[in-house]
Amino acid sequence: MYEFSTLGWLKHVIFHPVEGFEDLRWKKKGSLKLSFLIVFLLFVAMVVNRQLKGFAFNTAYVKVFNVVPLIVQSIVYFFVWVIGNWAVCTLFDGEGTLKNICIYSAYALVPYIIGVYVSVFISNFLILDEAIWVNFIYLLGLGWSVVLMIQAMKAVHQYSFTKTIVSIIGTLIAMLLILFLAVLLLSLFQQVYVFVYSIYTEIAYRVRG
Amino acid sequence: MVSKLKKCFIGIVAAVTAAGSFAATAFADEPYETYSYDMWQDTIPSQAGYRVERTVTGLDMGLSSLSDPESPFFISEKESPYLNTARDMFFDDVSETFWVVDSGNNRLLQLDKDLKLIGCIKTIEGSSVSTFNNPQGIFTSTDDKGVTTIYLADADNNRGLKLEKTSPTSAKVILELTKPETEAYKAEAFTPSKVIADKEGNIYLISTSVNSGALRYDSAGTFRGFFGANRVEQTAAVVARKVWRMFASEAQLEAMVSSVPTEFHNFDIDEDGFVFTVTESANASTDAVKKLNPAGYNIWDNAVGNSYEFGDFAWSAKEYSAKSTKLTDVVIGEGGIINLLDYETGRVFQYDKDANLLFIFGAKSTPSEQEGSFTAPNAVETYGTNIYVLDGTKNDITVFTETVFGKYVHQASELYVQGKYVEAKPIWEEVMRRDGGYTLAHIALGKAALNEDRYADAMEYFETAYDQENYDKAFEYYRDDFLRDHFQAIVITLVVLIVLIIVLVKLRQKGKIKSIGEYIKASKEKKAAKEENE
Numbered sequence: 001m002y003e004f005s006t007l008g009w010l011k012h013v014i015f016h017p018v019e020g021f022e023d024l025r026w027k028k029k030g031s032l033k034l035s036f037l038i039v040f041l042l043f044v045a046m047v048v049n050r051q052l053k054g055f056a057f058n059t060a061y062v063k064v065f066n067v068v069p070l071i072v073q074s075i076v077y078f079f080v081w082v083i084g085n086w087a088v089c090t091l092f093d094g095e096g097t098l099k100n101i102c103i104y105s106a107y108a109l110v111p112y113i114i115g116v117y118v119s120v121f122i123s124n125f126l127i128l129d130e131a132i133w134v135n136f137i138y139l140l141g142l143g144w145s146v147v148l149m150i151q152a153m154k155a156v157h158q159y160s161f162t163k164t165i166v167s168i169i170g171t172l173i174a175m176l177l178i179l180f181l182a183v184l185l186l187s188l189f190q191q192v193y194v195f196v197y198s199i200y201t202e203i204a205y206r207v208r209g
Numbered sequence: 210m211v212s213k214l215k216k217c218f219i220g221i222v223a224a225v226t227a228a229g230s231f232a233a234t235a236f237a238d239e240p241y242e243t244y245s246y247d248m249w250q251d252t253i254p255s256q257a258g259y260r261v262e263r264t265v266t267g268l269d270m271g272l273s274s275l276s277d278p279e280s281p282f283f284i285s286e287k288e289s290p291y292l293n294t295a296r297d298m299f300f301d302d303v304s305e306t307f308w309v310v311d312s313g314n315n316r317l318l319q320l321d322k323d324l325k326l327i328g329c330i331k332t333i334e335g336s337s338v339s340t341f342n343n344p345q346g347i348f349t350s351t352d353d354k355g356v357t358t359i360y361l362a363d364a365d366n367n368r369g370l371k372l373e374k375t376s377p378t379s380a381k382v383i384l385e386l387t388k389p390e391t392e393a394y395k396a397e398a399f400t401p402s403k404v405i406a407d408k409e410g411n412i413y414l415i416s417t418s419v420n421s422g423a424l425r426y427d428s429a430g431t432f433r434g435f436f437g438a439n440r441v442e443q444t445a446a447v448v449a450r451k452v453w454r455m456f457a458s459e460a461q462l463e464a465m466v467s468s469v470p471t472e473f474h475n476f477d478i479d480e481d482g483f484v485f486t487v488t489e490s491a492n493a494s495t496d497a498v499k500k501l502n503p504a505g506y507n508i509w510d511n512a513v514g515n516s517y518e519f520g521d522f523a524w525s526a527k528e529y530s531a532k533s534t535k536l537t538d539v540v541i542g543e544g545g546i547i548n549l550l551d552y553e554t555g556r557v558f559q560y561d562k563d564a565n566l567l568f569i570f571g572a573k574s575t576p577s578e579q580e581g582s583f584t585a586p587n588a589v590e591t592y593g594t595n596i597y598v599l600d601g602t603k604n605d606i607t608v609f610t611e612t613v614f615g616k617y618v619h620q621a622s623e624l625y626v627q628g629k630y631v632e633a634k635p636i637w638e639e640v641m642r643r644d645g646g647y648t649l650a651h652i653a654l655g656k657a658a659l660n661e662d663r664y665a666d667a668m669e670y671f672e673t674a675y676d677q678e679n680y681d682k683a684f685e686y687y688r689d690d691f692l693r694d695h696f697q698a699i700v701i702t703l704v705v706l707i708v709l710i711i712v713l714v715k716l717r718q719k720g721k722i723k724s725i726g727e728y729i730k731a732s733k734e735k736k737a738a739k740e741e742n743e
Contacts, residue, residue, distance in 0.1 A: 005730050055672055056681040061249060127685045
C-alpha cells in the first residue's frame with residue numbers, strides 16, 4: 001500500500017496529520033526539490049499578502065516596498081529553523097537528518113501557504129464587516145500548519161509528544177541565538193571592511209604623494 | 210500586481226515632481242513651508258491657506274495716544290506705547306472689537322477691526338484693589354443694548370473679575386471671584402490664568418497648576434465645582450507605579466508620588482456652548498484637545514474608539530524640525546473651524562468642525578525674526594477670514610489673511626461638514642486643481658461620488674486618499690450593484706461549474722479518466738517500459 005506520486009505524498013501527509021509523516025518516513029519518501037518550491041511559494045505568499053490584499057484589508061505601508069524583510073521572514077527564517085532544529089535534536093537523540101527535517105518542515109507549511117493565498121484572494125471580494133472569513137481562513141491554515149509541524153517533528157525525530165514540544169521550544173531559542181550571531185558577525189565583518197578600506201585609502205593617499 | 214506596481218511607480222513620480230515643483234515655486238514671503246498630513250501621518254507639502262498680511266505693534270495700534278494729554282485715552286505721561294508680555298487676546302463678535310490683555314503694563318486694550326486703539330482700561334471702580342496685577346486671560350460679551358461685560362483673570366491679584374465697561378477708559382466691578390473656601394479646592398495658591406463665560410452667565414476659570422479642571426462659578430459668583438478635568442496619561446511611569454502600588458507597604462505608599470493628570474492650559478467656548486480645551490504639556494496624547502459638552506463630558510474621546518489627532522505627529526514633524534507640540538491656545542472661528550496654537554513650533558493648526566486638518570502655518574523665530582514667525586506665541590484669534598496671533602515677546606500681533614486656495618478650501622469645507630457633498634463638489638475640484646495632494650479634497654470628492662451612486666469613482670478617490678473605511682463602504686455598494694447586474698451570469702457560471710465537477714468525479718469513479726497524479730505515473734511507467742525495451 002501507499003504508492004503515491006510526489007504530490008500524492010504531499011496530499012497524504014496534509015490530510016493525515018496523525019499518521020501521514022510516519023508513513024512518509026516509513027516509505028522513505030519526500031522530495032527536497034518540492035520542499036524548496038514550497039519555501040519559495042511561502043516567500044511569494046508573503047509578497048502577495050503584502051501587495052495584493054484587498055484595499056480595505058491591507059494595513060501595510062504601501063509607499064515603499066522592501067523585499068528584504070519578506071525574504072528574511074520566509075526563506076531565512078525557514079532555513080534557520082531547519083538548521084536550529086537539526087542542531088538541537090542531534091543533541092537530543094533525534095533521528096532526523098538535515099534533509100528530512102527540511103522536507104518535513106516544508107510539507108507542514110503547505111496549509112498555511114494555501115490559507116494565505118485563499119484569504120488574500122477572497123479579501124478582494126469581501127468588505128470589512130465580513131473580515132471574519134478572511135481571518136478564519138488565515139487562522140485555519142495557520143493552525144493546521146502548527147499541528148502538522150508538531151507531527152512532522154515528532155515523526156522525523158521519533159520523539160514522544162512532550163519531547164517534541166520541548167525540542168520545538170529549544171529550536172526557537174536556537175534560532176534566536178543563530179540570528180543574533182549572524183547579526184554580530186555581519187557587523188564585525190562590516191568593521192573589518194571599514195578597517196581594510198581605511199588602510200587602502202591611507203596607502204592610496206601616500207602613493208599619490 | 211503589475212497595475213499596482215505601475216500605480217505605485219506613477220505615485221512616486223508624481224510625488225517627486227510635486228515636491229520638486231513645490232520647492233521651485235515656493236514664495237520667499239513666509240519663513241516656513243506649509244504642509245499637511247496624509248492618512249499615514251506623513252507630512253506632505255501643501256499649498257498655503259494663509260499668508261502674512263502685516264504685523265501690528267503698539268505704535269501701529271496708536272498706543273502713543275495713551276501718553277498724549279490731548280487724547281481722550283490719556284492715562285499718564287509715562288504710559289508705554291508698546292505692548293509688554295501680552296498674554297491673551299479676545300475678539301468680541303457682537304461689538305466686533307479686539308481685547309488685548311497687556312499683562313506687563315497691567316492694562317486692557319480695546320482695538321477695532323483694524324487693530325486701532327478705541328479704549329484702554331487701567332483702573333476699575335468698585336473694588337478695594339483698583340488696578341490689575343499681571344492679568345492673564347480675558348473674555349467679553351456684549352448684549353443687545355451694547356453693554357460690554359468683561360471677564361478677566363487677574364492672576365497676581367488672585368482674583369477673577371466680572372466687569373462692566375462704562376466708558377472707553379473705565380469699568381466697574383460686578384463680581385469678584387476669589388479662592389473657593391471649600392475642601393474640594395485643594396491647592397494652596399489661586400492664580401487664575403484664563404477665563405470664559407457661557408450664555409447662562411456661568412464663569413469658568415483656569416487656575417494655574419490646578420489639575421482637577423476649570424473652576425465653575427454661577428452667575429452670582431458662587432463656586433459650583435470643577436469642570437472637565439483631564440485624565441492621567443498612561444505613560445510607562447504611571448503603569449509602573451500602578452504595579453508597585455500592589456506590593457508596596459503603607460509607609461511606601463505614602464512616600465510615593467501619585468499619578469496626576471496635567472491641567473489644561475487654555476479653553477474657548479463656541480456658539481453652541483461646547484468648551485474646547487488644550488493641554489500644553491509636551492506631546493500630550495491623552496486629552497490634548499477636548500470638546501466638552503456643558504456637562505463636562507469629552508465628545509472627542511479617543512478611548513472609546515475614535516481617533517482624533519491634533520498638532521504635529523512627533524515622528525513626522527522631524528522632517529521640518531524636531532519639536533514637540535505644546536498647544537497653548539484654541540479658538541473657534543466661523544463655521545466651527547478650530548484653530549490651535551502651538552507654543553513650541555509657533556504653528557497654527559486649523560481644523561474643520563469634525564477635526565479634519567485644513568491648514569498648518571506659522572513658525573518659531575529661529576534664528577531670525579521675520580513676519581510670520583513667533584518668539585512667544587501666546588494667543589490666537591479669528592475675525593472673519595483672518596487669523597491673528599499675539600506674540601508676547603515680540604510684542605506685536607501678526608495678521609494672517611486667507612489665500613485664494615484657502616478661500617476655496619473654507620468654502621468647500623463649510624459645505625462638507627454640513628454633509629452637502631454634492632454641492633461642495635465643484636469647489637473641491639477647484640481645490641484639487643491647485644493642490645492635487647490635498648487629502649481632504651479626495652475624500653470629499655469620494656463622498657460626493659458615493660452620494661451620486663458613482664461607486665467606482667468613489668473607490669478611486671478613496672484609494673488615492675488611502676481612506677480604507679470609506680473605500681470599504683463604496684466597495685460594498687459597488688459589489689451589491691455588480692451582483693445585481695450580473696446575477697444571471699453568475700448563477701449560470703456556478704451551475705455549469707458544479708455540473709462539470711460532478712461529471713468529472715463520476716467519470717473518474719468509473720475509471721474512464723485518470724487523476725493528474727495517476728496520469729503522470731502512468732506516463733512514467735510507459736517511459737520506463739520503453740527504455741527497458743530499448
